[in-house]
Amino acid sequence: MSRTPAVMVQGTGSNVGKSLIVAGLCRLLANRGMAVRPFKPQNMSNNAAVTADGGEIGRAQALQAMGCRVPLSVHMNPVLLKPETDTGAQIIVQGKRFGTMRAREYGKQKAELLPRVLESFSRLEAECDILLVEGAGSPAEINLRAGDIANMGFAEAADLPVILCGDIDRGGVIASVVGTHAVLEPSEQDRIKGFFINRFRGDVSLFDDGMREIEARTGWAGLGVIPWFADANKLPAEDALDLSHGQGDGSIRIAVPVISRIANFDDLDPLRMEPGVTLELIGPGTPLPGDADMVLLPGSKSTIGDLAFFKEQGWDIDLKAHHRRGGHILGVCGGYQMLGKTISDPDGIEGTPGTVEGLGYLDVDTVLTPDKSVVEADGTHIPTGAPVSGYEIHIGRTHGPDSASPLMHLQSLNSPARPDGAISADGRVCGTYLHGLFTDDRFRKAFLAGFGTVSDLAYSRRIDTVLDDLAAHLETAFDVEALMRIAENR
Template sequence: MTRAIMLQGTGSDVGKTVLVAGLCRLAAKRGLKVRPFKPQNMSNNAAVSDDGGEIGRAQWLQALACGVPSSVHMNPVLLKPQSETGSQIVVQGRVVGQAKGREYQRLKPQLMDAVMQSWEEVRAGADLVIVEGAGSPAEINLRAGDIANMGFAARANVPVVLVGDIDRGGVIASIVGTHAILPEEDRRMIAGYLINKFRGDISLFDDGLAAITGFTGWRSFGVVPWLKAAGRLPAEDSVVLERLAKGEGRALKIAVPVLDRIANFDDLDPLKAEPQVEVVMVRSGERLPADAGLVVIPGSKSTIGDLKRFRENGWDRDLQMHLRRGGHVIGICGGYQMLGRAVRDPDGIEGDIREIEGLGLLDIETVMEPEKTVRNSTAHSVVFDVTLEGYEIHLGRTTGPDCNRPAVILNGVPDGAVSPDGRVFGTYLHGLFGADAFREKLLGSLGVTGGTVSYRAEVERALDEMAEELAGCLDVEGLLGLERG
């Protein structure tokens, strides 16, 4: 019978995604057929699964950690925020509609059938499934119809391990408080807890563990130190954007304007991994740094809204100055669309604004269309004559004279556009920076010499290192052996 455990957190960004990935790699190295599962995810960092639909980037990474193809069933419900109050809803890899927060709460019970169908698909043939919750089970105002945390755990009869983040402070209160406010039937689902992101001498927290167990009666599965290797993995939760620090001075500074609806910002991770590159995430209200050699405009879940905010921040003027200084600009997906003369939305797919002037750096126009392109892709860089691979997730059709100078050949078809002087280009291909040969030639053209890292190999090594660290600090036998009933 397939075993399963579910990691739920005392809040968002407590490290559940990384812990699940590390435990998946650990279990796989022990010879177990292990699979990840997340009933509901909210993220604009999406991936195209191996079976051709959209899932959270985190579940794609966790499947990689397991050494298995990714599937839409590993993340059956994906919410992609488009505004402060509404999200696009993706079920089993396909868009089924949009809903605002209160509307979605009413929809959740209907989505449980899809969640449970996917659950059966994932656990079939597996020895172990490691499930990741979302947010916190302590959000008892959302308990009715819940499919992300205790609602799923109870329905699937999966034991829960509660994860607390000691780095943010108040970890004892967060775990004990969760115990205090959970209804008894949910409290019984929790088999124990673990502490994450500890810095320093772990023995100093022995009294803390005793206090938590004393208040709750829950078993401790251990204390996880700050996992340095986790920094080499793709970041999934946009919460991390709030605290990304500017790095030290290096050979090349790359500026990235942080759009309100930034999507697939893990495109930037291979650049961040380069020791001679400083990637600066520019927040609203800040200026694009004058000493940047490259500006990358990332993907967006709301191109028109983010383009409007781009101008409000004065980044359009900064971008013009950047080009006058000899800088370069790359736009990816929504960022590519913004580089053109106009973006039109005749059907109101993104909202009430039907047309907006673009940044005018490429002689192209984009028209939003209802049909969404979602696929893994092979490609070839026209600019640097190297092989690429990645994926497409976008709405819209882009045309114009500069498309006669494509940036890439995508699945055999020209894609993207390049400015006449070659200093501005855009493409719909996500993941192009992940190609080591492309990244080396790009950085070399911007003055960075000395070779580049092998990004995918670094991710694999990071997963192996995390698995080894977790094996040394957690009661792994206890965790992997948990059963209900």
């Protein structure tokens, strides 16, 4: 019985461009008329997307699904780790919360998740012509090899051929590819059928000798040198490390404090692309600017911890001065919770049970609860009457006098319409649980109009165009036919 063609893209390290290349290959093959599916057995990110059935997957797999022009599925990323502290993470399995574990505890557990991962892989195999699988980190991390389900452990379990991605922009790419070969077991070396070099600036022919050296030292086939793709920054980033410090030169200045566990930060991407907006990301130790029109408090994976981090930077003092000068404040999800009077964690979900004081700009209180809301939602932005769509992904319930002036009216599948968020008495502070709201062109246009800026950006259409451009970029630099032969001969 023949198996569905499939190939796994692994990298010489984290952030070498695997996710972007897989997204581009998904669109390239979809443009050729193929039914393509992305798959990542294990991902680590606080930037999650919500599926139609109320599950969570990594944002990179959501972008890859967009490349394939197919709906999101929890099976595209069956294990998602969402860091809550430096040593612990929330574990999402096939879209649902599985538990919270410390790194060592998860290390003992992950092999037991392999059957669930293989089940998801088999489901996708049954519905497509080819599967493009993305590894996590690097197979060279041999200290993590025991029980691995992210790289070679999964490749062996699913009997997948592998191609290796190296990033020349960070330097030392020959050593990173040849070094990866050196630390792998012979069976793993044989599983890798080819390699390619990503993010080359300038004349790619200058690396011809480098390609020949790598081929001679590894025995792997070179599949191409991918030139730098300048529009990569227009696509949603998965890692907070990819966030730039600022963007734009518009008349509206929006400042975003980058908290330590910032989550779902792709909320910011449409604003970053707006010509009329200057979006400034404020790093630790840097004061909030005194001339911002709005301070936007983003989502957080650990609201109480990030509230403490916010205050440690002195941002609470800066925010008070901003508000006193007449500035606006918007909190999204965790940022909304921080803007209230108190946050209570009676069950110790985020750490030691107890209650902490919030920033006090909204007369609401939040109680963190074990149940998690993960839903897509549509509705209306009450101040402007504009339609809005997005998704919720949070724990906790927020209520108080300011809830009587909600920011949104929302509707989710199989649930009654409900108010969401709150607006302060002076109208300059508001909060919402709705992520993805700025992706909606209708809402964003109305929101920015309130600050005197005209928006003509068609955000989703822009992302779709960039994916097509990326596919065309790969067509000229990557040996796609060799990739297909590798995938078909698994």
